[in-house]
Amino acid sequence: MFPPAHLARLTTLVATLLAGAGAAWADVGGTLSLQTDARERGMSYSANRPSAQLGLAWDGEAGWYGGAQLAHARFSQRRGAALQLYGGRVFGLAPGLDGEAGIVAHAYENVSNYDYQEVYAGLLGERWNLRAYVSPDYYGIGQRSVYAEFNLRWPLARGVAALGHVGLLHGRGGRASPYAEPHGATRADLRLGASWQLGTSSELQLAWTAAGRGGPYTWTDATRRRTLVLGLTTAF
Template sequence: MPPARPAQFLRLFTLLAPLWLGAAGAQADVGATLSLQSDARERGVSYSGDKPAAQLGLAWDGEGGWYAGASLARARFDNGRRSGWLRAYGGRVVELRPGLDAEAGLLAHCFDNLQHYDFAEAYAALLGERWSLRLYASPDYYGNGQRSLYGEFNLQWPLTQSVAAVGHLGLLRGWGRPSVVYRWPPRAWRLDLRAGVSVQLGAGSELQLLWVAASRGGPFVWIDATRRRTALLNLTTAF
């Protein structure tokens, strides 16, 4: 079978919304987001080559805490390789007590012309009113032959009615022998940090100014040649 093209991914992505809407019934909540980013980052690593990028997202919230969604972006890897990147997820949120929820789900990563990078993760989380603690596990991270765990802690603290301080701490750990050779000496773990402010622009838009930093290492399959410390400006609009 020939590899999927970006246009095929886009058609599949746009078909998801009516399917979710039909499955959800009267209680469904379907929405879309468009994000413009000065530098698109995933767990501390730039997947846009330190360049501006855009991402389109769809999300469905159903009855009983069930939800699903997908996002579509463009990824730039080492040696000039580029690929469409489709992330599809689904899971459920359950209330443990007022102000504290539990979450579990699955996340699939698909690349249109770099299919050996495809991988899946399971995740579980605790969700507070202003914080979240989440753990992801994959048996074959980016198709690199390594198992992985990624833990993250996120915090959002209101400063005014429309401004909040945001923070993130993540740790990625890999196990097993990688199937590629790293330019730098391999290190099993990677730490990433993010801090900044979030500003609500009306009812459906959010502007974030962030400082991000990441160490080298972890179970990555592309050359880590992008900046490891930088400032980011992200604008997200819901519609």
Template sequence: MPKHAIFPLLMCHGLLISSSGLAYAQLGGTLALDSDYRFRGSSFSDGKPSLRAGVTYDDPDGWYAGGALARVSLAAERKEGQALLYLGQTLHSTEGNGAELGMLATHYTHSSRYDYQELYAGLLAERGNVRIYYSPRYLGHPVQTAYLEFNGGLPLSRELSVFGHLGWLGRVGGHAGGDGWRHDQRLGVALHRNGWEWQLAYSTSHGQGPLPAYYEASRRAWVSTLARYF
């Protein structure tokens, strides 16, 4: 399974994403069930369980592309689909380390006015990464945003690991949305075996920032995820 096969899963939660470093093309995917689908510290599923599916392709020259589908609720009692597409390239400097550039587009099936795109750049290491994202119209509003995140993971055994995430979202232009920075954190443990993974994490967010979400059940939540990798 290519490492970027988990991009749709981990991108949504801001966890560890590392480059594959493999010299042949790979196709992979994920199926996941979240107890609460949270993006950058905000609930996008009305605090309820959500199903997600993703597929990705890794090219031997460092290019990767993929997409993901998720069930979301941007407003209480209204369910719809979220489609996420991405394209990027990993640039290796040494084994296990490198950089990446890419773009990400998000579409909502019944709330397309909230569609938006982001460009991102990052530095990758074996056990962590840092990324910055820029959107010219975040969540479809006339506001430019930047999101900075730090992610890391540490294996405790062959099947058990811990992970952490810190992120900051702020307005860098435009006239919509609040001022200041919104920051989110996530800390958890993952158990993986035979293509399955179970995660338990504590997610928090603080501050106002620009348009963090249209429905947020809580700024603090325990989230459980069961995922299958292919």
């Protein structure tokens, strides 16, 4: 299990943001997602196997928010829970354009040396968002990282939308990842797909994902680099 002291520190990151913002605990929502392959930034953390994810989110006053996501991770022969805690604030910049900033902490059961934290900032449009994440110690390997992503959601018909994502991860300093050499310090990932609204609270997604080589990843390179992912998400 997660060391109690370590988990307490991660929880405090979100709790401090929520308390300082006077978050309204009545504005609580949750999601349950089932996926044929759980992927983060193009790489599978479920060993190319189906996975479930539970999410909770809180919306506070003045644009403050926070939440948590719990999933199951498989890294080589180690497996266990993967916990993500986040908190931040959205603020208006111009009509139809918002800014965003926050912090996210990642913790892994039975692989605690992979734990790491990031700060992020971004721009939010009506149908797109652009974010940059910075970590001083990505996946605990001693490398600094920057990850930039662009996401697009474009309505095609009632209840149907096209999805697009492109991301770029770069690591520097520390020791080079043994799985990245000799492919360099940068990795790109891509996701293209579509979503279908099912009723008022569920969504089905089908997306093609691809990831390059290189970058500051730490687990084995045996994961498929191109695959179709089917996912179902229900909000409650």
